[in-house]
Amino acid sequence: MKTSKKEQENKIKSRxxxxxxxxxxxxxxxxxxGAKIYDDLDNGxxxxxxxxxxxxxxxxxxKQLRQYILGNNAALRSSRNSAQLRSFTQLMWLAFFxxxxxxxxxxxxxxxxxxxxxxxxxxxxxxxxxxxxxVDLEAVTSRAREDFHxxxxxxxxxxxxxxxxxxxxxxxxxxxxxxxxxxxxxxGPSLTTAELVSTSAEIVIAIEKGGLFxxxxxxxxxxxxxxxxxxxxxxxxRSTRTLLKRLHDEMKLPVICLTDGDxxxxxxxxxxxxxxxxxxxxRELTVPDxxxxxxxxxxxxxxxxxxxxxxxxxxxxxxxxxxxxxxxDGIWKKELDVFLKLKRKAELEAFSKYGLTNITDKYLxxxxxxxxxx
Amino acid sequence: xxxIKEKFNQISPSEFFYSNRDLAGFSNPTRSLYTAVRExxxxxxxxxxxxxxxxxxxxxxxxxxxxxxxxxxxxxxxxDNGPGIDAEHIPLAFGTVLYGSKFxxxxxxxxxxxxxxxxxxYGQITTNKPVIVKSSSDGKIQNQFEILLDIQKNKPIIVxxxxxxxxxxxxxxxxCLEGDYSKAGNKIRDYVYETSLITPYAxxxxxxxxxxxxSHPRFVKEIxxxxxxxxxxxxxxxxxxxxxxxxxxxxxxxTIDDTMIEKVRKDLGLSVKKLSFIxxxxxxxxxxxxxxxxxxxVIALMSFLKMDFEKLNxxxxxxxxxxxxxxxxxxxxxxxxxxVDMDPESEYYKQLTNTxxxxxxxxxxxxxxxxxxxxxxxxxxxxxxxxxxxxxGTLTNQELVNLSxxxxxxxxxxxxxxxxxxxxxxxxxxxxxxxxxxxxxxxVVQRPASAYSGFxxxxxxxxxxGGDIKSGGPHVYRYANRIPLLYDEGSDVVLKVVNDxxxxxxxxxxxxxxxIVSHICSTRIPYKTAGKENVADxxxxxxxxRLALQFLSRKLSSFMSKRGxxxxxxxxxxxxxxxxxxxxxxxxxxxxxxxxxxxxxMLETEIASxxxxxxxxxxxxxxx
Numbered sequence: 002m003k004t005s006k007k008e009q010e011n012k013i014k015s016r017x018x019x020x021x022x023x024x025x026x027x028x029x030x031x032x033x034x035g036a037k038i039y040d041d042l043d044n045g046x047x048x049x050x051x052x053x054x055x056x057x058x059x060x061x062x063x064k065q066l067r068q069y070i071l072g073n074n075a076a077l078r079s080s081r082n083s084a085q086l087r088s089f090t091q092l093m094w095l096a097f098f099x100x101x102x103x104x105x106x107x108x109x110x111x112x113x114x115x116x117x118x119x120x121x122x123x124x125x126x127x128x129x130x131x132x133x134x135x136v137d138l139e140a141v142t143s144r145a146r147e148d149f150h151x152x153x154x155x156x157x158x159x160x161x162x163x164x165x166x167x168x169x170x171x172x173x174x175x176x177x178x179x180x181x182x183x184x185x186x187x188x189g190p191s192l193t194t195a196e197l198v199s200t201s202a203e204i205v206i207a208i209e210k211g212g213l214f215x216x217x218x219x220x221x222x223x224x225x226x227x228x229x230x231x232x233x234x235x236x237x238x239r240s241t242r243t244l245l246k247r248l249h250d251e252m253k254l255p256v257i258c259l260t261d262g263d264x265x266x267x268x269x270x271x272x273x274x275x276x277x278x279x280x281x282x283x284r285e286l287t288v289p290d291x292x293x294x295x296x297x298x299x300x301x302x303x304x305x306x307x308x309x310x311x312x313x314x315x316x317x318x319x320x321x322x323x324x325x326x327x328x329x330d331g332i333w334k335k336e337l338d339v340f341l342k343l344k345r346k347a348e349l350e351a352f353s354k355y356g357l358t359n360i361t362d363k364y365l366x367x368x369x370x371x372x373x374x375x
Numbered sequence: 376x377x378x379i380k381e382k383f384n385q386i387s388p389s390e391f392f393y394s395n396r397d398l399a400g401f402s403n404p405t406r407s408l409y410t411a412v413r414e415x416x417x418x419x420x421x422x423x424x425x426x427x428x429x430x431x432x433x434x435x436x437x438x439x440x441x442x443x444x445x446x447x448x449x450x451x452x453x454x455d456n457g458p459g460i461d462a463e464h465i466p467l468a469f470g471t472v473l474y475g476s477k478f479x480x481x482x483x484x485x486x487x488x489x490x491x492x493x494x495x496x497y498g499q500i501t502t503n504k505p506v507i508v509k510s511s512s513d514g515k516i517q518n519q520f521e522i523l524l525d526i527q528k529n530k531p532i533i534v535x536x537x538x539x540x541x542x543x544x545x546x547x548x549x550x551c552l553e554g555d556y557s558k559a560g561n562k563i564r565d566y567v568y569e570t571s572l573i574t575p576y577a578x579x580x581x582x583x584x585x586x587x588x589x590s591h592p593r594f595v596k597e598i599x600x601x602x603x604x605x606x607x608x609x610x611x612x613x614x615x616x617x618x619x620x621x622x623x624x625x626x627x628x629x630t631i632d633d634t635m636i637e638k639v640r641k642d643l644g645l646s647v648k649k650l651s652f653i654x655x656x657x658x659x660x661x662x663x664x665x666x667x668x669x670x671x672x673v674i675a676l677m678s679f680l681k682m683d684f685e686k687l688n689x690x691x692x693x694x695x696x697x698x699x700x701x702x703x704x705x706x707x708x709x710x711x712x713x714x715v716d717m718d719p720e721s722e723y724y725k726q727l728t729n730t731x732x733x734x735x736x737x738x739x740x741x742x743x744x745x746x747x748x749x750x751x752x753x754x755x756x757x758x759x760x761x762x763x764x765x766x767x768g769t770l771t772n773q774e775l776v777n778l779s780x781x782x783x784x785x786x787x788x789x790x791x792x793x794x795x796x797x798x799x800x801x802x803x804x805x806x807x808x809x810x811x812x813x814x815x816x817x818x819v820v821q822r823p824a825s826a827y828s829g830f831x832x833x834x835x836x837x838x839x840x841g842g843d844i845k846s847g848g849p850h851v852y853r854y855a856n857r858i859p860l861l862y863d864e865g866s867d868v869v870l871k872v873v874n875d876x877x878x879x880x881x882x883x884x885x886x887x888x889x890x891i892v893s894h895i896c897s898t899r900i901p902y903k904t905a906g907k908e909n910v911a912d913x914x915x916x917x918x919x920x921r922l923a924l925q926f927l928s929r930k931l932s933s934f935m936s937k938r939g940x941x942x943x944x945x946x947x948x949x950x951x952x953x954x955x956x957x958x959x960x961x962x963x964x965x966x967x968x969x970x971x972x973x974x975x976x977m978l979e980t981e982i983a984s985x986x987x988x989x990x991x992x993x994x995x996x997x998x999x
Contacts, residue, residue: 035965042959042972047981080958083947090954090961097961123957 013166013174016196020168024103027148031100034141038093047081048089053140053282060281062326067289068276071140087124091134092141094123099138099149106170108150108190111135140282147193147240157241158185158211160218161202161229163252165195183218185232193240197251203227204369205248207291209235209260209269213349213360220361226369229254237273242286245273249288256288257372259365262296262306263346264318267336275327292375293332294368298339301347304364307354308345315346332375400490400907401497404446408554409562411497412436414490415453415548416567417858420574422457422546424797429598430577431456434567436556438584446555448502449584451494454547459512462538469495469508469548470522470531491548492524498552499524505534507549517541556584562861564589569852569859573799573894575807594810595803606745608791609782611829611899614775617782620743621733621767628692628730629669631676636684642670652683672730675723679715680704695731700724733768736761746789755785791831793824796896798833799857808837808892815841815938818930819892822923827915832897834919838927840889840934848889849873855900855910862908869893871912872920881932882939889931893920941992948985951978 034050041048053059054074063070080089098117102109109117115131118124125131135146146152163179169191176198179186186192206228208214214232217223223230229248233241248254258273260266270293276286301308311319319341322328328337340346352360400410416432423430432455439448460468469492495506511517521534556563560583567581571591576598581589607616629635643658643666650658659666659674666674677687679702693703693712700717717724734742737752747755756763759781761774770778798821805819819837826832844850853860853869860867873891883889901911910916955978963971 031965032967035962035967038958038962039966039968039972042955042962042974042977045974045977047955047977048958048962080955083943083950086950086954090957093958093961093965097965100965 016166016168017173020194023148024106027103027144028100030142030144031096031103034096035100047079049077049079049081050141051075051077052137055136055140055282060278064326066284066287067274068284068287069278069281070284071281088134088137091118091123091125091131092137094118094121095131095134095138099151102150106150108152108169110152110154111146112154114151136282143282143284145239145243145283145286147190147243150190152190152193152240153238155234155238156187156189157234157238158187158214158232159192159229159244160185160214160231161200161223163200163202163229163248164198165192166198167191167195169194179229180223185214185218185230188231188238188241188244190240193243197247200229200252200254201227202229202252202254205229205231205245205254205256207231207233207237207245207256207258207273208349209233209258209266210349213259216357217361220358222361222365225361226365233269233273236269239280239286242273242276242288245291246285246288249290255372256291257369258291258293259295259349259368260293261346261348262298262301262308262351263311264315264322264337264340266296267293267333267340268318268322271327271333292372294372294375295364296347296349296351297332298336298343301343301345304352306347306351308343308347308351311340311344311346316341316344401493404553404555405558407494407497407552408436408449408451408556408559409566410490411451411494411550411552411554412453412563413566413858414494415451416570416579418491419453419455419457419546420570420577420857423455423577424598424601426458427598427601428457429593429596430574430579432577432579433582434580435582436554436563436584437582438556439551441584445557446553448504448551449554449556450549450551451498451554452547452549454545456543456545459510459544459546460508461512462510462518465508465510465518465520466522466531466533469506469520470524470533494552495550496524496526498550501553502551504551507547509547509549511541511544511546514542514544515540560585565861566859567591569854569861570857572807572811572852572892573804573854573857573859575799575803575810595806597803599797599800599803602795602797605792605795606743608826608829608831609740609744609747609785609788610826611791612744612779612782614779617775617779621739621770628676628695629672631673631687631692633688635669635673636688639670639673640684642666649685650683652677652681655683668730671726675726676702678721678723679717681715695727697728697731728766731768732766735764735766737763739767745792751787751789754787755781758785758787790824791826791829793831793833795898796824796831796833797857798835798896799894801835804835804837804892804894808839808890812839812844812890813842814839814844814890816931816934818927820923820926822919825915825919827901827913830897830899832895832900832916832919834916834923835894835896836920836923836927837892838889838924838931839892840887840931842888844888844890846886846888848887849878850890852890852892853910854892854894855902855907856896857894858907860908860910865909866903867909868912868917869895869910869920872917872924875921876924876928878928881928882935883931891924891927893923895920937992937995941989944985944989944992948982948989951982951985 037050038048052075053071054076055071056074059072059074060069061072062068078085078089080086095114098114111132112128114135115125115128118131125134135151138149139146159179160183161180164176165179166174166176172191202223204227206217206222206226208217208230211232211234214230217230222228231241231245237245245256249256256273258270260269270291273288274291274293275289280286296306300306319337322337328334349360352364355363401407412434416434419432420430432453435452437450439450498504498506505521505523508520508522509517517539519537519539523532523534525532564581564583567579567589568591571577571579575595576593578593579591583589643655643662645655645658656674656678663671676692680687680690682690689707691705691707693705695702700719701714702717703712703714705711706713717727733739736756737749740747740752740755741749753763756765759778761778801819801821805817808814808817808819817837817839819835822834824831824833851870851873853867878884878887895910895916900907901913901916903909903911955974959971959974
């Protein structure tokens with residue numbers, strides 16, 4: 002890719018303008034909410050606001066969006082209500098703190114938020130209480146916490162031929178190729194907010210386990226199959242799901258998921274595809290076209306994989322998912338039924354029985370081929 | 376008050392109790408000392424109650440040799456200002472077992488006055504010292520006795536008897552017994568303390584062996600109305616009791632001797648010595664209404680014998696065979712047994728029947744039981760398959776059993792008369808609880824009288840919260856007939872009812888500072904054991920306890936919610952004061968303003984209004 006110096010500069014400018022615009026938008030949003038509270042108080046009234054209800058009865062599946070969304074029920078939070086006053090104050094503080102983070106372009110983590118509160122005499126019983134208030138902020142503003150520079154602790158990683166350009170302060174315009182470091186790159190705030198510049202890859206492979214991720218890098222799956230490999234580390238964190246979505250939408254790359262051969266693995270793929278009920282208040286976290294290619298229940302017999310029996314909770318999870326609207330047809334329903342029939346499960350590592358590279362040599366090519374027809 | 380007559384009768388020997396003393400609570404030195412205290416204090420209070428005297432009771436426990444280790448001999452003295460006991464009764468009352476003054480059917484602390492003699496017996500067994508009794512029943516002369524008990528003969532041995540002049544009535548009993556005050560002390564102090572709560576009209580002092588003085592002055596000046604003695608209820612009776620009642624109701628055929636004849640003559644107003652049979656009968660008919668029963672019986676006999684006084688003097692009645700209408704007699708003149716027929720149509724025949732065969736069933740029921748009228752009596756006879764006119768004296772053993780069974784089963788008798796009960800009353804109970812616990816909340820209730828197995832009972836209950844009460848409640852104070860029950864609470868019906876209650880439903884949570892005072896009054900408390908410490912769970916009693924507790928719990932619950940509202944208002948005020956300024960601070964920066972919003976006045980008004988609410992709710996509690 003050859004571009005003139007001026008073109009390059011313009012591109013950088015426009016990219017940083019894009020980031021600035023987004024920042025402005027978020028700050029404006031926070032200011033609007035703050036001003037409403039301020040005006041209530043200034044008029045001698047107890048401030049209040051409304052927040053979409055996140056109760057189970059208000060979480061519905063939207064077939065068109067292909068994800069869970071919140072219904073129309075909303076709750077009024079009033080500072081006059083003594084039972085709500087504490088959480089009201091906590092949320093006000095969080096908005097205030099998010100405003101500082103966003104203004105100064107500083108990042109924070111869920112845990113960091115919990116500890117920061119203490120400096121302002123705002124009490125949280127434990128981190129789960131502050132986590133919950135963060136979800137409140139997301140619900141009120143319809144924005145993901147990452148937009149307010151708040152990130153989860155856990156990191157997943159990425160490897161493959163992808164050029165990115167940072168937008169975070171101090172790194173603006175700096176580029177990086179994500180195939181330069183064999184351990185992969187951790188998907189944190191800087192990577193999530195980076196511009197995706199170019200890639201030679203033709204597919205994204207999301208894999209559930211770190212061990213297999215390393216094996217894939219060693220076996221040069223990225224080169225052999227022209228792919229970007231992502232380790233989700235179990236259930237994919239939001240920043241990873243955002244990145245997957247961007248790779249799909251911006252770079253036009255198909256996304257496939259490779260998980261353990263059990264009901265939890267199947268659901269990891271499902272969450273990448275259509276989100277979780279927990280994040281029903283947020284959009285832009287799903288890759289509706291993502292495909293789950295294995296390990297399927299039917300693969301267990303087909304590839305004669307060593308298995309272990311399902312536990313009680315595995316089986317219960319199967320029955321629970323049978324009630325989920327997303328598991329009512331296609332491969333999702335079929336594989337779930339077979340899992341229930343077999344009552345056995347297989348790990349991705351099960352392929353090692355036939356040699357350490359069996360999974361990349363035999364299984365993966367077949368599945369990639371199959372994915373085209375899915 | 377003076378209408379209450381003391382009846383003394385001697386009923387059984389002391390050997391049985393000697394060998395079964397643990398049944399009555401004299402199992403070891405600790406328990407025995409406690410039981411002895413109880414028996415004497417309760418007797419003193421009962422004696423005062425019966426005469427309507429405000430009791431002053433003084434209890435002292437002194438070690439004979441303070442330096443000896445427990446268990447060791449103690450001298451226990453209980454002194455009261457009651458009516459005292461007549462000198463002539465003292466040796467029997469204190470020197471024999473089962474010689475009681477409490478056999479009437481009414482509520483009293485002790486049933487028969489047995490316990491005191493048991494204590495004396497125990498004292499004598501363990502220390503071989505006599506009981507010392509000082510009594511004045513006239514307020515002038517005090518009799519002082521030292522008495523030992525002859526266990527085999529169940530007879531008193533008077534060791535010493537002296538008299539002296541005094542100014543008031545009263546009784547002081549002093550025994551020497553082996554006890555363990557270091558172990559029993561707590562229970563005895565609790566007992567005295569709890570007794571004074573349920574006996575607020577009594578003044579009780581206690582000097583213990585460690586030279587500590589506990590004084591519980593009276594704080595209620597009126598003594599509750601004393602119970603009346605009543606006839607038994609048919610549901611509370613057994614075969615033996617019926618048999619005794621029949622014996623009481625029958626009259627013997629009087630022996631016809633010179634004294635008897637003289638009495639008849641006098642009652643008929645006959646001055647002339649010799650009078651013909653016909654003239655006597657005429658005279659008797661005229662005077663019949665005024666003649667006593669014995670005289671009527673003699674006249675009736677004469678009517679069938681057709682004899683005047685002279686002839687009557689020479690015979691002796693052998694048998695009166697009512698079913699065969701024959702009268703048998705021994706003729707001293709002919710030295711042989713003779714008989715005459717009796718005319719069943721005669722008025723005199725009826726007179727004799729009444730005497731010989733006892734009262735008809737219906738009369739027996741209406742006269743000798745409480746709350747049975749003639750209609751109910753006839754209805755019962757039909758139910759029990761007896762003729763209403765069936766003579767009580769003619770009942771066979773089997774019929775007696777049938778009658779007893781039927782009395783138990785017949786359901787149309789009215790509920791037992793509760794006038795024989797002496798509850799403390801809601802007002803004194805409340806006063807007592809207030810004085811003892813200085814609570815934030817108190818409520819008391821007296822349930823209407825109810826009955827189990829023919830024995831009437833009344834449940835009184837009080838509940839109190841806060842104040843001086845220790846947390847970790849409910850603490851339950853159990854009373855039966857004004858006696859505190861301190862032992863064996865685990866199996867008590869009151870505890871059962873309290874433990875069954877879900878206090879969370881009444882807004883009482885955590886380790887609340889609250890107490891429950893339960894008082895069961897009955898002519899017979901269904902104790903589980905002879906030690907009289909825990910009440911059995913009779914269904915009817917359990918029900919009354921439950922209703923009382925529910926009623927009080929609801930009141931407590933409404934207090935708790937009022938108190939909760941007051942606390943909430945206060946809490947709201949505090950929360951506003953804490954959080955609203957923080958919100959103001961955060962939203963000022965968030966909205967990009969320089970100056971904080973103008974919210975202070977609103978906040979002040981709101982806090983003031985919440986504080987006002989808190990005070991108002993608190994006042995409402997106060998005024999309740």
